[in-house]
Structure formats: structure tokens, C-alpha cells
Amino acid sequence: MSVRQALVRRGAAAVAVAAACGAVSTMAPGLAAGKLDLAAGRHGAPQQAQLLGAQRGPAAAPPRKINCAKVKCIALTFDDGPVSGTDKLLKILAKRHVRATFFLVGQNAKAHPDLVRKELAAGHEVGNHSYTHADLTRLSSAGIKSEITKTQTAIRKASGFTPHLLRPPYGSTNSRVAAVTKRLGMPQIIWAVDPLDWRDRNSATVERRVIKAARPGYIVLMHDIHPTTVNAVPTILSRLAAKGYVFVTVSELFGRPLKPGKTYAHR
Numbered sequence: 001m002s003v004r005q006a007l008v009r010r011g012a013a014a015v016a017v018a019a020a021c022g023a024v025s026t027m028a029p030g031l032a033a034g035k036l037d038l039a040a041g042r043h044g045a046p047q048q049a050q051l052l053g054a055q056r057g058p059a060a061a062p063p064r065k066i067n068c069a070k071v072k073c074i075a076l077t078f079d080d081g082p083v084s085g086t087d088k089l090l091k092i093l094a095k096r097h098v099r100a101t102f103f104l105v106g107q108n109a110k111a112h113p114d115l116v117r118k119e120l121a122a123g124h125e126v127g128n129h130s131y132t133h134a135d136l137t138r139l140s141s142a143g144i145k146s147e148i149t150k151t152q153t154a155i156r157k158a159s160g161f162t163p164h165l166l167r168p169p170y171g172s173t174n175s176r177v178a179a180v181t182k183r184l185g186m187p188q189i190i191w192a193v194d195p196l197d198w199r200d201r202n203s204a205t206v207e208r209r210v211i212k213a214a215r216p217g218y219i220v221l222m223h224d225i226h227p228t229t230v231n232a233v234p235t236i237l238s239r240l241a242a243k244g245y246v247f248v249t250v251s252e253l254f255g256r257p258l259k260p261g262k263t264y265a266h267r
């Protein structure tokens with residue numbers, strides 16, 4: 001088989017993965033699937049890098065076209081993994097056909113490449129959360145760049161996918177971080193809801209805070225490294241779905257290209 005034929009074959013496999021992940025992440029009663037345009041999305045053609053990466057794992061599913069100006073969208077995000085407990089969360093999300101966004105710490109991605117591939121194969125979005133969970137505002141421009149690019153490399157080596165989004169650790173950013181991320185072509189994604197799940201390791205508390213603070217278009221911060229948070233997710237999904245929310249990835253929430261260097265907390 002020629003290299004070109006191999007690429008085409010892998011491309012077909014990537015499209016099949018995307019189609020398999022095309023089910024809408026909603027349990028919202030009365031939300032007709034017909035209202036949502038489930039076309040392959042603006043990134044319909046998998047990029048060459050993703051095709052090459054398919055040797056090691058599935059390409060990332062393209063964002064679904066969901067009009068979050070009309071649909072009650074919310075983006076759940078999980079930081080600091082992947083860790084062994086991430087697998088349990090992936091099962092919870094898969095059971096309910098929910099897509100989320102995972103912001104990975106590079107050294108954890110390197111340690112758990114199988115989980116990076118699983119996240120992408122399930123249709124979740126994967127973003128960059130630095131290599132060592134450093135406060136980027138305390139680093140030089142070169143240091144910031146190193147934290148980000150080492151993580152891009154770890155995720156690409158694990159899965160063939162290179163993230164587009166950065167979440168600065170602690171949501172800590174400044175003009176220097178903005179300048180570096182602008183040069184690297186990455187928007188900064190922070191959040192509108194923080195249940196402080198890292199501090200209060202109590203599932204009921206996390207559930208209550210997320211459900212109370214949720215609004216359409218919001219990005220919710222959680223951490224899949226804490227079992228108490230993972231255990232809060234089923235109730236969060238059920239309660240928000242009952243209120244009509246549709247669970248989308250960060251890219252789906254915005255549905256348009258985001259500006260590199262700029263900070264986003266909600267739609």
C-alpha cells in the first residue's frame with residue numbers, strides 16, 4: 001500500500017470514528033434531534049497530522065454544529081488528568097452520550113497515553129493545561145512556551161492530535177502569557193463556574209454548586225483527578241439535562257474560531 005493510500009484509509013477510519021461519536025450529548029426532554037445540525041462541522045476534513053496520528057490512535061472527532069445561540073448549551077471541563085480515575089468518568093459520560101472537554105497536564109498525558117486516546121475516541125475535546133501545572137505568570141516567555149509546547153508534544157505523541165485550546169493553571173494569566181499563547185495560536189479558556197471541587201472533596205457540595213451556578217453558555221471547571229468530583233457527575237448530568245441543558249465541548253459552545261491569546265470564560 002502506498003503512503004497516500006494508507007493516509008486515505010486512515011482518513012476513512014477517522015471519519016467513521018467521528019460519525020460514531022455523532023450522537024447529540026443531550027438527555028434534555030423534548031429537544032428534537034432535528035433542531036440540531038449534525039453535519040460534520042467546519043473541521044470536516046481531518047488534518048494531515050491527525051491522519052498520521054491515526055497510526056497510534058483515533059483522530060479527534062470534529063465539533064458538531066450545534067447552535068448554542070438557540071440551544072441551552074453548557075460546557076463541562078475536567079482539568080489536571082488524565083489519571084487512572086479518568087476511566088470511570090469516561091464510562092459515566094459514554095453511558096449518557098455526553099461530550100466534555102479535558103484540559104490535560106502534559107506529564108500526565110505522557111504517563112497515560114491510552115487515556116488520552118480514549119478521551120479523543122469518545123468524541124471529547126482535549127486541551128493543553130501546561131506540562132507541570134505551573135503558574136505561567138511566574139515564568140519567563142521562554143518558560144511559558146516550554147510548558148505549552150512540551151504538552152502539545154506529549155498529547156500529539158499519545159494520540160496524533162494537537163490541541164487548539166490552552167487553559168492556564170489556576171486561571172492565572174497576564175499580558176506575557178497572552179503574548180506567548182497568541183504567538184502559538186491558542187486561545188485561553190477559563191471558566192464561569194468553579195465549584196471549588198479541589199478544596200471541598202464532597203460530591204453533594206460539588207453537585208449543588210454546579211447545578212446552582214449553571215447558566216446557558218457557561219464553561220464549568222471541574223477536576224477528574226478527584227473521585228468525589230467524578231462521583232458528582234451523574235447527578236450533575238441528570239439535573240442539568242432535566243433543566244434542558246445540552247452538554248457540548250468548548251469548541252462546540254462557541255461554534256466559531258476563537259482568537260489566539262484572548263481569554264474566554266463563557267459564550
Ligand SMILES: [Zn+2]
Pocket residue numbers: 079080129133169170
Ligand atoms: Zn489545573
